Amino acid sequence: MEFRTLRAFVEVVRQGGFSQAARTVFATQSTISKAVKQLEDEFGLPLLDRIGHRSLLTAAGRVVYRHGVKLLAGRDDLLAELDEIRELKQGALRLGLPPVGSSILFAPLFAVYRQRYPGIEVRLVEHGSAQLQESLSAGEIDLAGVLLPTSPDFDWHTVTREPLVALLPADHRFADSRSISLSDLKDTPFILFEDGFALHRVILDASRRAGFEANIIAQSSQIDFMIGLVGAGLGVAFLPRMIAIQRRNSSVRQVLLDDAGTEWIMAIAWRRDAYLSGAAKAWLNLVREVHGEN
Structure with missing residues (x-):
């Protein structure tokens, strides 16, 4: 069943005839007749x-008309909502x-x-970078x-x-030093972010490159x-x-840390080749607008 033929039938009933329906949907009377016949x-x-120039609903016609009105109204609502999503009047951003x-x-x-x-609707999730990557995947x-x-x-897209x-x-x-390397701190206990934070990994990896295992005495997210x-x-x-x-x-x-590989590079990431909603694209566009193109 096509919405086009259903619309023609509903308008014949609403307008009280084929010629009136044809004017309403901007079609010929022959087209309306064929649609109802189909x-x-x-x-x-x-x-x-069909009695002379009059057309009365049969029992089946009353059922089709009753449900057809609802189906067409639902289709109109669907298209209206999709238009609003295209125009970013509604939708959701999972960030x-x-x-x-x-x-x-x-x-x-x-x-x-x-x-x-x-x-x-912005559905915000807050976690360390490592856990966010799992959720993104x-x-x-x-x-x-x-x-x-x-x-x-x-x-x-790099942010900073x-x-x-x-x-x-x-x-x-x-x-009182102007800069320092991790090797200078190998005898100092480390206070790190929890292991769900990417910065935890950055510091431990850099410490190993410097030739020592950090002595971690505390981990926190605060x-x-x-x-x-x-x-x-x-x-x-x-x-x-x-x-x-x-x-x-x-x-x-x-004190500035001067070890290679310890730069903090924050970016907004998304799955490669994944579908991005209009809401997600709008966030990316805003990031590029404020922080520039990479």
Whole structure:
């Protein structure tokens, strides 16, 4: 059954005749007659009892008309909703963001996005970069904020590049240095993000390249708590410079980390060759608008 033939039949009933229906749908009377005949042939039952110039509904015609009105209304609603999705008046964005850096990098974007597309529902997931990559691979989210390098299964757009700084107790022997290497810190206990955070892996990999295994005394997802542990003299922590600058503490010194491979590169990633909704594309376009093309 085609919506075209169903529409013709419904309009014949609504308008009270074939010629009136033809004018309503901008077709010829012959086209309307053929459409109704096609529908009757498909159902194997007469839908209209033609008496002279009048057409009365048969029992089957009443059933088809009743359901046809609902089907056509549902189709119109469907098309209207799809139009709204195309125009980004509704829809959903499944976005994964890491706790580290999101308040600086993504909160302003989120505000602009909500202003531009108030009808889009943003389903926000917050995890460390490593766990977000798993969710992205599984198709649970459309886009994720991740640290580079990342999986070859993803495409990405770089958001920012930042060096790391070592957060040292004020009385540490390297606290007044302009820069420092991880090998200088091999005897200092490490306070790291939990292992679900990509920054955890970055620091451990760089330590091994420097020839030692880090002595990890604490792991946390809370930046302020980690800084508090450093201020209490328990060890060294590491943060991207842009974040550390906003978390200054009189008991803690910030020293630039100069080891290769420790740059903090945040990107928005998506599955390569995956379908991206209009809502997801709009977020990517906003990222490119604010942070430039790669």
